[in-house]
Amino acid sequence: MRIAFVQDSGMNESAALLVLSGLLKLGGHTTRLFIEHDERDMFGALRRFDPGLVLIAIDIGGHHWGLGMASRLARDIRAPLVVVGTYPTLELDEVLARPEFRFVIPGECDVAVPALVDALAAGSRDLAAVPGLHWRDVDGQWQRNPSPGYLDDLDVLPAPDVSLFEPYPYLLQFGVRRFVSGRGCANRCSYCYNNELSRRTRSLGRYVRRKSATPFVAEIADSLAKYPAHHVHMGDDLFTHDPAWLREFAPLYRRTVGVPFTCNATPMSLTSETISLLAQAGCHGVAVGVESGDQVLRERILERPARDEDLRAGCERVRKSGILLAAFNLIAMPGETYEQALSTVQLNRQLGVQVPRINFTIPLRGTRMTERAIEEGFFTRQAQADLEREVAAGRFKLGPCFLSPDNAQFERLFRVFQFAIMMGLGDAQVRQLVRSDLAVKAIPFRMLMLYMERTFFRIQWVPGLQMYLHAGHPLGRTKNFNNFIP
Numbered sequence: 001m002r003i004a005f006v007q008d009s010g011m012n013e014s015a016a017l018l019v020l021s022g023l024l025k026l027g028g029h030t031t032r033l034f035i036e037h038d039e040r041d042m043f044g045a046l047r048r049f050d051p052g053l054v055l056i057a058i059d060i061g062g063h064h065w066g067l068g069m070a071s072r073l074a075r076d077i078r079a080p081l082v083v084v085g086t087y088p089t090l091e092l093d094e095v096l097a098r099p100e101f102r103f104v105i106p107g108e109c110d111v112a113v114p115a116l117v118d119a120l121a122a123g124s125r126d127l128a129a130v131p132g133l134h135w136r137d138v139d140g141q142w143q144r145n146p147s148p149g150y151l152d153d154l155d156v157l158p159a160p161d162v163s164l165f166e167p168y169p170y171l172l173q174f175g176v177r178r179f180v181s182g183r184g185c186a187n188r189c190s191y192c193y194n195n196e197l198s199r200r201t202r203s204l205g206r207y208v209r210r211k212s213a214t215p216f217v218a219e220i221a222d223s224l225a226k227y228p229a230h231h232v233h234m235g236d237d238l239f240t241h242d243p244a245w246l247r248e249f250a251p252l253y254r255r256t257v258g259v260p261f262t263c264n265a266t267p268m269s270l271t272s273e274t275i276s277l278l279a280q281a282g283c284h285g286v287a288v289g290v291e292s293g294d295q296v297l298r299e300r301i302l303e304r305p306a307r308d309e310d311l312r313a314g315c316e317r318v319r320k321s322g323i324l325l326a327a328f329n330l331i332a333m334p335g336e337t338y339e340q341a342l343s344t345v346q347l348n349r350q351l352g353v354q355v356p357r358i359n360f361t362i363p364l365r366g367t368r369m370t371e372r373a374i375e376e377g378f379f380t381r382q383a384q385a386d387l388e389r390e391v392a393a394g395r396f397k398l399g400p401c402f403l404s405p406d407n408a409q410f411e412r413l414f415r416v417f418q419f420a421i422m423m424g425l426g427d428a429q430v431r432q433l434v435r436s437d438l439a440v441k442a443i444p445f446r447m448l449m450l451y452m453e454r455t456f457f458r459i460q461w462v463p464g465l466q467m468y469l470h471a472g473h474p475l476g477r478t479k480n481f482n483n484f485i486p
């Protein structure tokens with residue numbers, strides 16, 4: 001059977017979708033990706049492909065686009081539509097309430113989608129045996145098949161099917177490729193979907209799983225032999241939490257792949273041994289979650305376990321090793337003051353962060369942080385609906401989302417944040433910069449952001465520009481880089 005995957009832009013690449021494509025091909029099926037942003041007439045292209053099933057992944061945050069597109073697909077394309085993604089996973093009842101959908105699969109899809117495709121290909125009308133499928137029976141009633149549970153042994157999965165990108169050469173020419181060794185995250189940060197997802201799916205099995213190092217390295221080597229890249233990004237939420245795994249991975253990767261890579265890490269995991277293994281493997285950069293310069297905010301609002309001393313010790317080891325140090329930072333979180341946000345600039349400076357990433361705190365639906373912010377009066381459900389509509393319409397203007405008397409200052413600080421850290425400015429100088437209309441307007445913060453990402457991922461100018469022209473600025477991304485739900 002032919003299966004069409006529909007996606008909004010090349011920016012929102014999904015590792016789980018590539019694995020799903022590999023699984024379907026193993027079953028003898030044909031898959032094809034359709035990126036709306038890059039197609040002149042996507043519906044025409046879909047009709048020519050004549051799929052037996054269309055799959056759309058809808059993400060929290062990008063769900064207004066996803067729901068709108070799914071409705072059009074259900075109306076205009078003859079093939080049945082299956083809806084997957086973090087949105088139906090966390091907001092299942094909302095999706096099931098829509099009359100136009102027939103098939104919905106919340107959570108991981110490695111078992112459910114191939115089983116559904118096989119059943120449809122065999123002409124079966126009784127879909128009760130498709131694990132995890134929500135489907136309408138002949139009376140139009142939803143039937144909810146029990147979930148197959150989390151796949152425990154990831155080594156049984158096929159390699160991600162990168163050929164899915166072939167219709168869009170800019171994705172293959174980018175030169176930077178993303179690989180994922182595991183699924184789930186051991187942390188439970190209050191603002192992240194991982195927290196809610198792991199809580200709700202406790203009965204499905206182990207949430208955090210990982211491939212063995214040997215097949216993972218082989219997968220990267222094979223993939224790069226076919227589709228070369230000069231840089232690899234390990235897209236795992238946390239890559240360094242298991243020293244035994246790294247001990248096996250590091251020499252193998254160096255010997256078999258040898259392409260410089262970047263990864264994400266918690267400060268506590270950045271021990272001398274971990275850093276030396278990363279350096280041995282050829283790690284170019286590590287991104288650490290700093291998020292806030294105020295430890296109380298970090299612990300109470302974000303529920304991140306990183307203490308100042310852990311951050312300082314871990315970051316110092318990274319710097320001494322010569323590995324590039326990047327940091328994730330958030331601004332304008334619920335209850336944050338301007339003074340606390342300024343402390344984030346200073347902590348990044350003290351830690352010697354070379355690639356300081358900054359983003360406004362986004363209230364993701366259903367997370368503990370969002371719910372608490374609503375209870376405490378920093379946010380409203382109406383504001384959430386408005387924000388999501390703006391995102392869907394492509395009109396979302398990046399800025400503070402929570403109610404605060406300091407929002408105007410947050411906006412100004414956001415624009416000078418990276419510049420201030422790059423220039424090593426002290427507290428008084430940063431305050432001055434924020435007060436200066438000229439500086440706030442003149443600092444090209446979007447360009448600076450691209451420049452820093454370019455440094456971290458070693459992006460080359462021409463493919464980088466090509467990617468930018470197709471997929472836009474990374475700030476426009478709406479996908480949660482979830483590693484196991486397409």
Ligand code: SF4
Nearest residue numbers: 185187189192194237
């Ligand atoms: S924010 Fe990052 S570290 Fe925290 S739970 Fe989510 S993925 Fe894990």
